[in-house]
Amino acid sequence: MICEEKVAIGSLNESIVHPREVFKRAVAESAHAVLFAHNHPSGDPGPSPQDHRLTARLVKAGDLMGIKVLDHIIVGKESYYSFAENGNMG
Numbered sequence: 288m289i290c291e292e293k294v295a296i297g298s299l300n301e302s303i304v305h306p307r308e309v310f311k312r313a314v315a316e317s318a319h320a321v322l323f324a325h326n327h328p329s330g331d332p333g334p335s336p337q338d339h340r341l342t343a344r345l346v347k348a349g350d351l352m353g354i355k356v357l358d359h360i361i362v363g364k365e366s367y368y369s370f371a372e373n374g375n376m377g
Contacts, residue, residue, distance in 0.1 A: 290316065304341060306348035313354050320355040324362060332363030334370070342370050 292312045295302045302325065313321050323345060327333075334342075342359045349356040358371035370376050 288322070289318070306345055309345060310348060310352060310354060314352065318354055320357050321349065322357045322360070324360040326362040330364030332361040332366055332368040334361055334368055334375070339375065342375065346376055 290312070294309050295304050309323070310321070312318075323342075338359070338361060342356075345359065346356045356376065358369055358376070360370070361368040
């Protein structure tokens with residue numbers, strides 16, 4: 288990993304994330320690939336419908352810019368969920 292960037296801070300149950308903001312640093316750094324991660328304050332790392340939609344949107348945006356999205360990881364209290372490990376990258 289070359290660098291990390293905090294893109295958004297969510298509310299109790301949702302964070303508004305726009306691909307333009309998410310990829311800004313990746314484009315500036317001429318990144319080949321990115322990895323996204325966020326936490327679920329509830330402690331349950333299971334992805335919500337919004338998480339699935341966001342992941343698909345970020346993968347599509349990355350494809351358009353030639354930046355591969357390697358994974359989207361949700362961190363819970365004692366475990367995590369990896370979209371890549373679960374075959375849900377888009």
